[in-house]
Amino acid sequence: NNFLDRWEALSARAKSQEGPMRIAVVGAGAGGVEILLAIQHRLGRLRAAAGKPPDNIEFHLFSNTEHILPTHNTKVRAAFLKTLQHRNVVLHLGEPVTQVEPGILRTDAGDAIAAQEILWVTAAGAPDWPAKAGIDTDAGGFIKVTDTLQSTSHPDIYAAGDIAAMVNYPRPKSGVFAVRQGKPLARNLRRALLGKQPKAFRPQSKFLSLISTGDKYAIASRGGWSVKGRTIWTWKDWIDRRFMDKFNDLPDMDEKEDTQLPSGLASADVVKEISAIAMRCGGCGAKVGATVLSRALNSLTPAPRDDVLIGLHEPDDAAVVEVPPGKVIVHTVDYFRAMVDDPYIFGKIAANHSLGDIFAMGGDPQTALAVATVPFGIESKVEDTLTQMMSGAMEILNDTNCALVGGHTSEGPELSLGFAVNGLIDRHKIMRKGGLKPGDKLVVTKPIGTGTLFAADMRHKAKGRWIASALDHMVMSNRLGAQCLVEYGSRSATDITGFGLLGHLVEMVRASEVDVVLDLNSVPLMDGAEDTAKAGILSSLQPQNVRLRRAVANPEEAGKDPRYPLIYDPQTAGGLLASVPAENADACVAGLIELGYARTMIVGEVLEQSERLEPITVRV
Numbered sequence: 001n002n003f004l005d006r007w008e009a010l011s012a013r014a015k016s017q018e019g020p021m022r023i024a025v026v027g028a029g030a031g032g033v034e035i036l037l038a039i040q041h042r043l044g045r046l047r048a049a050a051g052k053p054p055d056n057i058e059f060h061l062f063s064n065t066e067h068i069l070p071t072h073n074t075k076v077r078a079a080f081l082k083t084l085q086h087r088n089v090v091l092h093l094g095e096p097v098t099q100v101e102p103g104i105l106r107t108d109a110g111d112a113i114a115a116q117e118i119l120w121v122t123a124a125g126a127p128d129w130p131a132k133a134g135i136d137t138d139a140g141g142f143i144k145v146t147d148t149l150q151s152t153s154h155p156d157i158y159a160a161g162d163i164a165a166m167v168n169y170p171r172p173k174s175g176v177f178a179v180r181q182g183k184p185l186a187r188n189l190r191r192a193l194l195g196k197q198p199k200a201f202r203p204q205s206k207f208l209s210l211i212s213t214g215d216k217y218a219i220a221s222r223g224g225w226s227v228k229g230r231t232i233w234t235w236k237d238w239i240d241r242r243f244m245d246k247f248n249d250l251p252d253m254d255e256k257e258d259t260q261l262p263s264g265l266a267s268a269d270v271v272k273e274i275s276a277i278a279m280r281c282g283g284c285g286a287k288v289g290a291t292v293l294s295r296a297l298n299s300l301t302p303a304p305r306d307d308v309l310i311g312l313h314e315p316d317d318a319a320v321v322e323v324p325p326g327k328v329i330v331h332t333v334d335y336f337r338a339m340v341d342d343p344y345i346f347g348k349i350a351a352n353h354s355l356g357d358i359f360a361m362g363g364d365p366q367t368a369l370a371v372a373t374v375p376f377g378i379e380s381k382v383e384d385t386l387t388q389m390m391s392g393a394m395e396i397l398n399d400t401n402c403a404l405v406g407g408h409t410s411e412g413p414e415l416s417l418g419f420a421v422n423g424l425i426d427r428h429k430i431m432r433k434g435g436l437k438p439g440d441k442l443v444v445t446k447p448i449g450t451g452t453l454f455a456a457d458m459r460h461k462a463k464g465r466w467i468a469s470a471l472d473h474m475v476m477s478n479r480l481g482a483q484c485l486v487e488y489g490s491r492s493a494t495d496i497t498g499f500g501l502l503g504h505l506v507e508m509v510r511a512s513e514v515d516v517v518l519d520l521n522s523v524p525l526m527d528g529a530e531d532t533a534k535a536g537i538l539s540s541l542q543p544q545n546v547r548l549r550r551a552v553a554n555p556e557e558a559g560k561d562p563r564y565p566l567i568y569d570p571q572t573a574g575g576l577l578a579s580v581p582a583e584n585a586d587a588c589v590a591g592l593i594e595l596g597y598a599r600t601m602i603v604g605e606v607l608e609q610s611e612r613l614e615p616i617t618v619r620v
Contacts, residue, residue: 004465010117014043014057015050021057022114024105026097027121028063029070030211033080035121036061037214040087059089060113062105064096071172072209075226076219083213124162124173138165147200149185160185169203176207210236250460292379293409296386300394302404308367311405319405321367327424332357334497335371335418339454339572340471343385347392347417348475353573354419355400356495359482360576362431363423365400370407373416382411389417400479434511435492441585442516442604443490445481445597446473446575448501448566449529451539456532466528473526473599474573480595481576488588489581496574499545502567504577505616506551515607515615520563524599529569534562541570551616558618567618579606 014021025036036059044054061068061084068084068091069077084091092107099106105113126141136144136153142165144152151157152167161178171177180203188198210232212218218233219226302312310320323329334354338346351368358365370393374386386409397404402421453470456462478495485493492512494504501523509516545568549555558564575597580588585602592600609615 023117024060024115025119026062028068032121041214062092066094076221148198292383303398305403308403330363330423333420338415343389344392347389349573350417351393351396358423359478360493360495363425365402365423367403367405367422369420371418372409373412433508436512436514436579436606438608440579440606441602444603445600447524447526447599449526450572451569452532456537469527484591485578488584490578493578496571498570500568509615517617518604519619522601522603524601553614553617561620
């Protein structure tokens with residue numbers, strides 16, 4: 001899952017390295033041969049463009065068999081063997097790799113081959129959890145399935161792709177066979193939901209193989225037949241791009257929700273229970289049932305604290321908590337509906353977001369009360385959703401030594417979660433928004449862009465890697481970041497949330513009676529945020545946030561930059577915006593990066609208050 005990062009690093013090294021390089025590829029099937037030739041071609045071009053000798057990268061290909069491409073016909077093998085030899089690839093056929101050390105491969109024959117980069121392109125391997133879970137597996141650990149793609153031991157479990165082994169039609173692990181199982185899998189899942197019998201699927205026995213030589217030339221084969229040429233590469237390129245486009249050019253979201261229940265869905269009892277949703281009560285009648293709530297809460301273990309006298313597992317009308325001598329209490333509350341469909345991840349985000357205000361003020365969280373809304377549904381699903389969501393939240397709360405002491409849970413149309421959090425702080429150590437001083441540097445600890453990214457995600461316009469990266473930032477606590485800022489002399493901080501970077505900066509500027517310069521070029525942006533903003537996909541809160549442009553001295557000039565709208569982008573579980581004395585700023589940024597806030601940047605500076613009505617200048 002870090003291949004792209006490693007590839008970027010390898011590409012950069014290839015362009016800059018003066019001496020020779022050695023790259024090893026383990027696995028001489030179609031994947032190994034094709035990726036070696038593609039990398040060789042690409043790196044050669046990069047080195048040539050950088051003025052380096054393109055041919056001083058030595059490639060080694062390792063195979064545990066005596067032949068390359070063992071599942072292809074002899075004509076294809078011979079053609080690629082000739083290509084590899086012509087391109088001076090060192091072949092290690094029949095030499096299984098038995099050990100890998102940093103920069104070294106050891107073979108079955110006892111040879112040690114040094115390599116600066118090693119690519120592992122071997123056959124698919126099965127994880128060990130299916131067998132440990134008691135699911136029938138074959139000798140390789142793959143889940144054994146029937147012709148309907150159901151587990152031979154657990155018919156309610158379906159498996160497709162490399163993880164599955166069809167007992168009646170064994171096939172090699174190949175993307176072609178995996179992709180072709182998608183439609184029958186989807187069909188049988190729908191049939192199961194409708195109470196119908198699944199249909200059998202028989203996979204093809206042969207398939208068309210298209211392998212590129214890396215230089216816009218390819219060989220096609222099926223069974224004993226093969227053909228090669230540049231036309232074949234053009235054909236392959238068209239097929240590959242059309243397939244990948246299906247994952248990027250998704251259909252627009254259907255804004256009309258079909259609430260009609262399909263006939264035959266599940267059991268009559270379930271249909272009756274779901275049909276009653278339209279007549280759910282309000283008021284306290286909308287609470288989640290005591291049995292469901294009790295089972296969900298019993299799976300949670302809140303952080304133990306001596307100052308919690310009555311808490312989650314000692315239920316009473318209210319929680320009772322001690323306030324240590326010399327401390328004051330910091331109160332905050334946040335609540336919002338889910339923006340992701342994983343309750344566990346959403347729970348982590350909601351808890352992290354709610355704790356942000358405590359950390360921004362320099363406090364330590366003490367206790368939290370949860371306010372949860374779970375969608376109407378059958379009892380088992382409500383319990384499962386609540387358990388997953390609160391488990392994610394509990395992980396974040398416990399990590400900050402914040403005890404969950406109670407809350408309220410109700411039914412509603414959408415999954416939502418929030419927390420009322422209490423924190424403790426010494427009276428004289430409170431960090432206020434009004435603490436900006438002329439000469440201070442402005443520091444942001446996380447990139448911005450969650451508003452536009454999740455607006456795009458709702459419309460199927462965001463790439464998966466963008467959302468995955470955003471979630472990594474959203475579940476990262478501000479606790480250590482706040483401590484680091486205090487250590488380097490920060491006097492003022494706030495967490496960047498719904499009002500966006502500019503909105504929260506306006507609050508700080510007005511409270512401090514200063515002017516600031518915000519450097520747009522230094523503002524860290526989440527991966528993909530600039531792309532979605534350029535496409536005009538923005539949060540529904542964006543128009544209200546943009547009204548704060550009246551605080552900007554140069555909105556016309558700044559507005560010409562395509563990144564400008566992102567300073568108004570509302571954030572969920574955003575980072576901290578803080579002032580740091582100028583002499584400490586660089587060291588503070590280095591400290592934050594070392595703590596894991598890798599995108600921390602100095603984004604501006606604080607100036608004396610001017611006579612101008614607009615206190616913020618955006619530098620572009």
